[in-house]
Amino acid sequence: MNGDILIQQPGNSVVTDLGRTRGPRFGLPVNGALDQYSARAANILAGNPDNDPLVEITALDFRMKATEDILIAVTGAPLTLTVGGRPASQWEPVSVRAGETVSIRGIHSGLRAYLAIHGSVEADNLLGSAAPDTVVGFGLQLREGTTLRSRTSVGPVRQPYFDLPLFRLGLERPSMGTDLLVDVTDGPDVAEFGESGDLLFTSEYVVSGRSNHIGLRLGGELPERTSNSEVLSRGVPVGAVEVPSREELLVLHRGRGVTAGYPVLAVVTSTGLDVLAQARPGDKVRFRKTTVAEATAAHRRSRAQLETLRESVNTVFGLLGIGCRPQWQDLPVAACS
Amino acid sequence: MSLSTAAPTEIYESGDSALRVVAISGASEQNWRTVHGLAAWLESCGAEGLHGAVPTYDSVLVEFDPVLVSARQMRAFVKLGLLELSHAGAPANAPREFDVPVVYGGEYGPDLEKVAEYQGIPVDEVVRLHTEKTYTVRCLGAPAGSPMMDGPAFPKPVPRLKDPRLSVPAGAVAVAGRQAVIAPAVAPGGWCVIGQTPLSVLNIRREPLVPYKPGDILRFRQIPAQEFGDFVGLELAPLELPSGLELEPQP
CATH class of the missing domain: 3.30.1360.40 (Gyrase A; domain 2)
Structure with missing residues (x-):
């Protein structure tokens, strides 16, 4: 039994995963879920491997209908989630019965939501990833009428008490809002900016509406290069902070072109990139300097929380019989002979 | 190498x-x-x-x-x-050679005349310098695995466009600074487009997605505009080399 899902209102949504880590060596950006923490959490809450394809919903309302019993989890920016018209919890596994509609409305205080379906969904692969790449024309942008097929079957999950939430796993949710604090480390070219590089830490920046998955453009006081030497094209890391023009600061995100010729003033940390993934136009951003060692430690702490969550989910799902291999008595007779 | x-x-x-x-x-x-x-x-x-x-x-x-x-x-x-x-030492990889037919100028190379004017040389001379050189693919760059190469022997570096184009077609043959490139996919671009190859460079149903690797050799060859259609649908592919022939990459 495959759980089919019919997209009724796509908003701005794609099927993605954690990204094309093999892409950059071939000149393709890594892409993938911009808020990696929320995407991982959604898959873990749905009982999936972290890198399974899931739906990334950006800013606009989204609605889909389950044609089989499915189990979902919605994470990311705060929003109003209803299943079959009833309010349901974000950041928890949610049971959806066949025929019910899942509705995501009013994404606020952040920009992106993640919807994982137990058993994941079928998606094409390019260099080992389902993540869309708009430049080479790859990926699944959802449209009205798109059908997603779950890759494995899911038995119905019964709620023992009507309308009571089935799970309370209590994961720490990332804080979101209009004043964002983003950690950065010194970039490899910080010396080229001289003392003006400190402006990055004393000024407040405003997210421009021309921001996307390739990069965020930020208005504010701009550090200036002291040297004018031509820079050879170099591989630039995701998170690179550059000053390409006199109008805006550019922070490259996961859709960035792999090579560029601008000096890198600073690099946003892994946890900082998740914060920027949720930045809305008009939000205020302050940068805080940290070290690579501290940034690594912070990133590992946040991943450790997700590992704890995975253990809880495995325990609960095991008790409820979700995601278990079929028992011998469930197998068709022919398979046993 | x-x-x-x-x-x-x-x-x-x-x-x-x-x-x-x-x-x-x-x-x-x-x-x-x-x-x-x-x-x-x-x-x-x-x-x-x-x-x-x-x-x-x-x-x-x-x-x-x-x-x-x-x-x-x-x-x-x-x-x-x-x-x-x-x-x-690094593992030795024999470079492969690619022949790239290009229609120069006109709608295929809208910046050809501008480049000639800036360099102070006739259009034909720009084409001659561009087709004369043997190019080593230095690296794969953005967008979509573009072959980044050292540019032709123009008198001066080529300035980038003041207003980058929102869309440059796949196959565009472009120069900027002291570099040369082919665009594998449609993308915005600020380089001067002097021609276009009708061959398709990118194939996302194949791995690797582009046929060349760093160290491989490209040569551009001028074809008349009316022959553009003869190559459409064909893929850029390495030439079969007669055995015993060795190619030296040129800087």
Whole structure:
């Protein structure tokens, strides 16, 4: 039994995963879920491997209908989630019965939501990833009428008490809002900016509406290069902070072109990139300097929380019989002979 | 590519998930061989947590998963690779050769006349200089695995467009600074487009997605506009070489 899902209102949504880590060596950006923490959490809450394809919903309302019993989890920016018209919890596994509609409305205080379906969904692969790449024309942008097929079957999950939430796993949710604090480390070219590089830490920046998955453009006081030497094209890391023009600061995100010729003033940390993934136009951003060692430690702490969550989910799902291999008595007779 | 001596290098932190390794010898050819040799060594090791290496002209960006390996550990690993390179040399890869038919000027190369004017040479001379050279693919760049190459022997570096185009067609043959490139896919671009090849370069149903690798050799050949259609639908592919013929990459 495959759980089919019919997209009724796509908003701005794609099927993605954690990204094309093999892409950059071939000149393709890594892409993938911009808020990696929320995407991982959604898959873990749905009982999936972290890198399974899931739906990334950006800013606009989204609605889909389950044609089989499915189990979902919605994470990311705060929003109003209803299943079959009833309010349901974000950041928890949610049971959806066949025929019910899942509705995501009013994404606020952040920009992106993640919807994982137990058993994941079928998606094409390019260099080992389902993540869309708009430049080479790859990926699944959802449209009205798109059908997603779950890759494995899911038995119905019964709620023992009507309308009571089935799970309370209590994961720490990332804080979101209009004043964002983003950690950065010194970039490899910080010396080229001289003392003006400190402006990055004393000024407040405003997210421009021309921001996307390739990069965020930020208005504010701009550090200036002291040297004018031509820079050879170099591989630039995701998170690179550059000053390409006199109008805006550019922070490259996961859709960035792999090579560029601008000096890198600073690099946003892994946890900082998740914060920027949720930045809305008009939000205020302050940068805080940290070290690579501290940034690594912070990133590992946040991943450790997700590992704890995975253990809880495995325990609960095991008790409820979700995601278990079929028992011998469930197998068709022919398979046993 | 063989490598007798690796260039001296500097390693820079580039956030919690990447390192930038820069080769700093005065010889650009040696720098290029060093960073590409290092990238090949890293890729072949398949070290845990290593996502991959992006080599360009004189630098390589090493990307990794900071949960599995720290920047300090990766730095030690890169140093090991550099040591290995200086002893053993990079694996030798015979370059393959590609023939690229190009229609120059007109709607196919809207910036050809501008480039000729800026260089102070006739249009024909721009085409002659561009087709005369043998190009070594220096690296795969953005967008979509573009072959980045050292440019033709123009008198001056080519300035980038003041207003970058929102859309440059696939197959566009462009120059900027002292560099030359072919666009594998439709993308915005600020380079001067002097021609277009009718061959398709990118194929996302094949791996690798582009047929050339760093170190391979490209030659441009002028074709008349009326022959453009004859090549449409064909893919850029390496020439079959007569056995015994050896090609030397040119800087």
